[in-house]
Amino acid sequence: MSESVKKPGRPRSNQSHQAILRATLDLLAQMSYERVSIDAIAARAGVGKTTIYRRYRSKEELVADAIESVREEIEIPDTGSLWGDLDCIIESAVQMTRTPVGRQILATIIGAASSSPKFAQVYWEKYLQPRRAAFHTVIERAKVRDEIQPDTDSDLVFDLISGIMLYAMVFTPTIEPVQAYIRRAIDFLLK
Template sequence: MASRAGVGKTTIYRWYNSKEELVADAIESLRQDVVLPETGNLWKDIDALIESAAQITLNPLGRQTVASIVSTASNHPRFAEIYWTKYLQPRRQAFSIVLERAKKRGEIQADIDPNLVFDTISGIMLYTLIFPPANESWETYIRRVLTFLLRS
């Protein structure tokens, strides 16, 4: 990175406390803003969230980035913490807002835990990036899983 910028490594590290912070900042600069749809209908909101996730991850660069993030986070706790704070937590909060609105409209049960649903679907999304659904699109599969989770 330093050579591409035409500066020495010390210049780069002057701005960052660690390599993990540098990588997290690089990922932050590439990411899209958090999507917080408000259509007035849970499933339209869910479809917007799925579409946003698909645009980010369902391409070679997206898959490679996700693999790199998982690999780095599993070996570098500081990176995992930064990635959680800067990237995952805002998306988890947005998802929670979407589900809380749906609860108020009576579209889902009041006792559904938005964080548990987000964590579950995030794991399934990672799994399906490696092992894509055989008989349906990624988006259709994710929507079907969410339907199961939210109607159970």
């Protein structure tokens, strides 16, 4: 006779998880990051605080996960050329800000990261570092194809391009489309 081993506690409910993420995003759309609390998220989602704390160690982790739940997966484009890959990356980044929700998410990321070092660290580790690593792949392929200098620092280029993109998405250029502005800035940077 074999005994089945039971795991402690109840299994996690995907329905509860989705409710927690939706509640977090709803509250972030209504108030600042600092004012959003685990209590408010739990009440809005119709779950107990313990349900949230079984999934997340902190508000920072929960907010970062909620934000990322509405963003596209990280894809490493491979069009065969640096500019083809960069155009895909630019389009993906700009796509997020084409809706009011996307612009709100961008504002939340910027606001929360600037006011909460803990959120900034969590977001950096869980979401920006993987994107930086994916971008490294794009740059390394461009080096192999002799499209850029072999000593190009992919991390520095990623940081500079991220800054250019954030600037262009927050302070929309008036003389040209955002994608054209970003492309022109990257072209200048890589020369």
